[in-house]
Amino acid sequence: DAGVIQSPRHEVTEMGQEVTLRCKLISGHNSLFWYRQTMMRGLELLIYFNNNVPIDDSGMPEDRFSAKMPNASFSTLKIQPSEPRDSAVYFCASSLLPPGTNNEQFFGPGTRLTVL
Amino acid sequence: AQTVTQSQPEMSVQEAETVTLSCTYDTSESNYYLFWYKQPPSRQMILVIRQEAYKQQNATENRFSVNFQKAAKSFSLKISDSQLGDTAMYFCAKSGNTPLVFGKGTRLSVIA
Secondary structure: OOOOEEEEEEEEEEOEEEEEEEEEEEOOEEEEEEEEEEEEEEEEEHHHHHOOOEEEOOOOOOOEEEEEEEOOOOEEEEEEEEEEEEEEOEEEEEOOOOOOOOOOOEEEOOOOEEOO | OEEOOOOOOEEEEEEOOOOEOOOEOOOOOOOOEEEEEEEEEOOOOEEEEEEEOOOOOOOOEEEEEEEOOOOEEEEEEEEOOOHHHHHHHEEEEEEEOOOOOOOOOOEEEEEE
């Protein structure tokens, strides 16, 4: 298995532009997590899905952020419009079982987003 | 809100020596799970070791072991025979009824 796949690996955009980050889960995994990593705030959970259904989106910073899971193996995180303070590394992770279990989350390589 | 605290922003250790990274957490749950993740310069997050709170025995994975003190809510990571490839950020994390909550990390440098 190729593991969790994220694209693009790097994204540079200008303030106000729409940004879409993509994630492909490990086959057979049922839970999907989006994290944001910055120096100031560390690793923050933005949203997670279980069986394609968003369970907790309380970490999504504001309405400019949205996430979808159109099928069991794919998810997108969209920022519209983007702002310089959105610059961060965004990780996608998947797991076989939902939170509350001794289940490892497998992380993708991350997308480094820079908003100028 | 649940918190995970790593009090050592940076640490260094000589190659082949032993180092211990500290982690404390706050929770009202009786059962939960604790993890240590490693993030090398490649940025990839890699699970190092995990511990189930209802198990008293400390988890061990080769050169990595934990000291889990449930009453003290402490979960430290010991790396024995440190290797240059252990140089990385190390994150302590907790999962209970909610997904993983991460500490701010400890940057470990292994010196030749």
